[in-house]
Amino acid sequence: MVEKPRPEDAPETHLAIMGRYILNPEIFDILSVLPAGKGGEIQLTDGIKELGLSQEILAYEFEGRRYDVGDKLGFVEATIEYALRRGDLSEDLITFLRNFLQKTELLG
Structure with missing residues (x-):
């Protein structure tokens, strides 16, 4: 998982993280000590990667149109x-x- 990578740094994949999560409460402990990441902000993506070191992270792959509702x-x-x-x-x-x-x- 890479938070908003530059095109030259992006992994070769057809997958993207859509921003809908169901996370265990342990994520808050991780985020509370996580150093700032991309853009000088604490990134949930970095926290999820850290959480994945101690527990399984599951994803759902869907087919359909994706909208950038941040735009x-x-x-x-x-x-x-x-x-x-x-x-x-x-x-x-x-x-x-x-x-x-x-x-x-x-x-x-």
Whole structure:
């Protein structure tokens, strides 16, 4: 596990950590003594690697689209796609988007 590696430092893999964890309480003991890592911050990724030295770390591999919700556009994309998949929201959202784009002349 590598926290936000530069492309030249990234391991050769098609996997990424998505940021959803179920961790044992021991992680807090590790984080409390962990030195600062990437960006001068204590990194959960570093703590999980340390935890893995004493207990098994499991992961779930899924297929699907990944959104970077830490990025403003990624957050908006995820929200819109999620809403479009919901039967109770999709029609109203489509209507809103069409009307909004027509009003702002972005649709042409």
